[in-house]
Amino acid sequence: MLFSKQLPIAYNKRFLWAVGIILAVLMVLGPVYLLIKYSISDIGSINTGGEPIPLWPYNPTLQSYIYLFTDKHFYQVIFSSFIVAFSTVVFSMVIGVPAAYILGRYHIPGRKLVLLGIISVRLFPDIVSVIPITEFFINTGLHQTFAGVILAHSLLALPYVIFIGIGAFESIPLDLEQQAWVMGANRYQTFMKILMPLAVPGLAAAAIYTFLLSWDEFIFAYYIVFGRQELFTLTLYLNGIKHAAPQNLLAAISVCLSVPVVIFSFMVQRYMIAGISTGSVK
Amino acid sequence: MADLVLRSITKKYGNTTVIDKLDLEVKSGEFVTLLGPSGCGKTTLLRMIAGLETIENGELFIGGKNYNNTPPQKRRIAMVFQSYALFPHMSVMQNIIFGLRISKAKPDIIKQKLSWVVPLLHLKGLEDRLPREISGGQRQRVALARALVLDPDVLLLDEPLSNLDAALRETAIEELKRVHRHVGKTIIYVTHNQVEAMTMSERIALLNAGRIEQYDKPKLIYDFPKTVFCAEFIGSPPINFVNGEICVEQHYSGVKTEIGFLKLDRERTEKIHDLAGKKVLVGIRPQSIYFIEHLAQRRHTDTHIALTVELVENLGDRSLVVGRCGDGPIVRFIMTREEDVLPERKMTVFVDGRRIHLFDPLTRLNIFRENGTI
Numbered sequence: 001m002l003f004s005k006q007l008p009i010a011y012n013k014r015f016l017w018a019v020g021i022i023l024a025v026l027m028v029l030g031p032v033y034l035l036i037k038y039s040i041s042d043i044g045s046i047n048t049g050g051e052p053i054p055l056w057p058y059n060p061t062l063q064s065y066i067y068l069f070t071d072k073h074f075y076q077v078i079f080s081s082f083i084v085a086f087s088t089v090v091f092s093m094v095i096g097v098p099a100a101y102i103l104g105r106y107h108i109p110g111r112k113l114v115l116l117g118i119i120s121v122r123l124f125p126d127i128v129s130v131i132p133i134t135e136f137f138i139n140t141g142l143h144q145t146f147a148g149v150i151l152a153h154s155l156l157a158l159p160y161v162i163f164i165g166i167g168a169f170e171s172i173p174l175d176l177e178q179q180a181w182v183m184g185a186n187r188y189q190t191f192m193k194i195l196m197p198l199a200v201p202g203l204a205a206a207a208i209y210t211f212l213l214s215w216d217e218f219i220f221a222y223y224i225v226f227g228r229q230e231l232f233t234l235t236l237y238l239n240g241i242k243h244a245a246p247q248n249l250l251a252a253i254s255v256c257l258s259v260p261v262v263i264f265s266f267m268v269q270r271y272m273i274a275g276i277s278t279g280s281v282k
Numbered sequence: 283m284a285d286l287v288l289r290s291i292t293k294k295y296g297n298t299t300v301i302d303k304l305d306l307e308v309k310s311g312e313f314v315t316l317l318g319p320s321g322c323g324k325t326t327l328l329r330m331i332a333g334l335e336t337i338e339n340g341e342l343f344i345g346g347k348n349y350n351n352t353p354p355q356k357r358r359i360a361m362v363f364q365s366y367a368l369f370p371h372m373s374v375m376q377n378i379i380f381g382l383r384i385s386k387a388k389p390d391i392i393k394q395k396l397s398w399v400v401p402l403l404h405l406k407g408l409e410d411r412l413p414r415e416i417s418g419g420q421r422q423r424v425a426l427a428r429a430l431v432l433d434p435d436v437l438l439l440d441e442p443l444s445n446l447d448a449a450l451r452e453t454a455i456e457e458l459k460r461v462h463r464h465v466g467k468t469i470i471y472v473t474h475n476q477v478e479a480m481t482m483s484e485r486i487a488l489l490n491a492g493r494i495e496q497y498d499k500p501k502l503i504y505d506f507p508k509t510v511f512c513a514e515f516i517g518s519p520p521i522n523f524v525n526g527e528i529c530v531e532q533h534y535s536g537v538k539t540e541i542g543f544l545k546l547d548r549e550r551t552e553k554i555h556d557l558a559g560k561k562v563l564v565g566i567r568p569q570s571i572y573f574i575e576h577l578a579q580r581r582h583t584d585t586h587i588a589l590t591v592e593l594v595e596n597l598g599d600r601s602l603v604v605g606r607c608g609d610g611p612i613v614r615f616i617m618t619r620e621e622d623v624l625p626e627r628k629m630t631v632f633v634d635g636r637r638i639h640l641f642d643p644l645t646r647l648n649i650f651r652e653n654g655t656i
Contacts, residue, residue: 179361182332185384
């Protein structure tokens with residue numbers, strides 16, 4: 001009796017949930033579908049001459065990709081993007097991780113002020129901070145160089161690296177560190193052998209985030225590279241040809257922009273296992 | 283192995299004094315427990331010995347050498363944390379040899395130590411497991427093994443059994459005793475559990491509010507508590523306290539109390555001769571009050587008191603009876619299972635005059651101990 005009354009309500013609720021979830025998935029996957037569809041479309045499926053654009057191209061083709069990967073210039077652009085993103089990761093980790101360790105472990109005087117200073121660059125819209133930074137780079141000779149772009153991207157990434165890093169180090173019980181000291185390990189050994197391995201999941205997250213941030217960053221790269229073609233990253237390249245190239249080529253470039261993001265995320269995913277430190281401290 | 287001496291050790295956090303001019307001497311190879319309620323400073327004291335807390339004042343000697351300002355890495359101590367603090371990313375074996383690796387021990391020494399400690403603590407077959415893959419009791423043994431292989435002068439244990447369930451704790455206590463007998467290390471053991479302290483230690487330092495109330499063999503702390511705090515803290519069920527006044531007459535010496543006049547044994551009677559009329563706090567352990575049917579069976583030093591049973595708690599093999607003397611105070615005592623009692627019953631019980639403790643209500647000290655008699 002009770003069940004027969006309650007079941008329909010539960011069923012309705014479940015139905016609403018299902019609809020919501022399906023809608024959400026469609027909203028996320030929709031653009032991905034469009035992107036892939038365009039990138040493998042033949043020109044006839046795009047310029048249909050008034051006919052509605054088909055859900056699937058008439059003659060799917062990899063021509064756009066073939067065109068891109070036979071273009072030497074495109075390789076150079078990908079390489080540039082990769083170099084910039086990778087250097088940004090290395091640079092901001094080398095600077096950010098030790099900073100996060102100190103800020104996360106020791107209560108240094110003025111800690112809050114330092115944290116505020118670190119996050120301040122992200123308190124303003126990028127377009128606001130890009131002008132003075134470009135101005136500064138022009139004066140110091142970093143304008144229109146990779147070093148300038150890497151430095152600017154690191155500036156954007158560092159607040160995240162440091163804040164995620166602080167969280168990672170703070171979540172490691174103090175007992176583990178002190179146990180290592182009592183067992184004779186000095187601070188450097190403790191950091192390298194105990195803290196770093198345990199902070200890896202958090203730091204990996206910070207590294208992915210930094211990579212993605214740099215890989216698809218546009219505004220800073222645009223102002224700092226300022227038209228110098230041989231320094232173009234993928235986003236700048238895409239921007240440069242957006243009026244000239246057909247849609248299927250633009251879509252193919254966009255797919256190329258996304259693929260490393262997906263791959264990189266999968267690569268570091270195994271470090272993101274939740275609860276790696278369960279069982280150490282009860 | 284080495285002895286440990288604390289002289290006038292003081293610890294302050296800001297204006298609060300956590301440990302106040304504390305003195306403690308531990309003989310080489312001795313098993314000493316720091317026992318006390320939470321917040322009494324016992325863990326802080328242990329951490330000061332380990333070098334994880336600074337020493338504001340006083341001196342710390344291990345093996346005759348001053349260790350006040352030695353960093354934890356350079357002290358020849360090992361410590362087992364309450365949390366065990368096993369390194370979660372290392373296997374059991376890597377955890378055990380971590381300290382040896384750090385000190386650059388030779389591979390054959392590491393091998394030799396492993397083949398000694400692994401069977402000693404029953405860790406065979408677990409070497410390649412991660413800490414999260416073994417049970418609480420096994421983690422505790424790994425933490426102990428990791429400390430033992432370092433061959434420390436002093437082994438510090440911070441409530442290592444508090445995370446184990448009751449049954450496992452029993453085995454762990456036996457295990458620890460066995461290991462101590464086997465390795466003969468100086469051990470400082472911190473706990474708030476009096477059973478652990480009583481069963482394992484050679485001496486107990488009972489701490490209260492940053493001071494040592496009593497430092498004695500377990501049996502002596504139980505039989506001759508130095509202060510009111512010691513009498514209250516040690517013993518289960520808790521000791522009974524009643525107010526009284528010392529009464530000295532020709533054939534009639536003892537204490538007049540709220541629950542009646544209590545006789546003392548001859549030895550104690552002689553010691554209170556000069557204290558006639560003194561107000562005292564009388565401590566009687568529940569185990570020193572007993573029930574017998576026949577008056578004739580009582581000892582001549584025992585006094586009978588009449589009470590009404592209020593509550594009976596079943597403890598399994600015996601019962602804890604809570605009774606009230608007239609309108610006076612509550613008295614707790616133990617009865618064996620065979621003697622069945624029900625609430626509201628009026629009964630007569632006997633107080634063992636040889637085991638009555640008298641305390642000065644002002645100084646809170648045991649009067650007999652104060653006079654240097656016991």
